[in-house]
Amino acid sequence: QKEVEQNSGPLSVPEGAIASLNCTYSDRVSQSFFWYRQYSGKSPELIMSIYSNGDKEDGRFTAQLNKASQYVSLLIRDSQPSDSATYLCAVKPPNAGGTSYGKLTFGQGTILTVHP
């Protein structure tokens, strides 16, 4: 079982629709969860972080976390063609010794295509 799993897609949605991206993780003690967007040939760009159960909204993006089910998702409302990219889910273990360093474990990413 992979540590972080995502459907590789591609996920295709029409412009204006809601895109729903899902991620599951295996390490129950994981504490921090991140969504990165990566355009082709570019580096990952942080778009959302979430640390506690429930929903977190930022503009058109909503991250949802359910630690009991070990599941994190990203909803993109009013999808635009410019949202077409690979979306990477990343998971981080609990903080170590009063610091917040620690490795990120990534899923393989979901390719999202928003068509006009």
Add this chain to the structure above:
Amino acid sequence: DAGVTQSPTHLIKTRGQQVTLRCSPKSGHDTVSWYQQALGQGPQFIFQYYEEEERQRGNFPDRFSGHQFPNYSSELNVNALLLGDSALYLCASSLARTGLNQPQHFGDGTRLSIL
């Protein structure tokens, strides 16, 4: 406010050679992590430096080594290059000493091609 900068942007090497990649963290950040991203895959953690020490290491051979300098910048060295080392190498920086959750921010990466 400068973000994470990496150099060079592209590099072509042959098998058996050695390479050094460089990273300057975002202003105010004290931790540098290195990741390898093969085509079509998510980034894989190589190692992480904080206070000039390697704090964590991923499942990479000893051919991969690194260093962090007093100004928090970092180098990734890879010896005896293999064809399979061809990838995008990403540097990410973050702030560890606050003890709070801090996300990692990525540089633009170095595209390494091995011939």
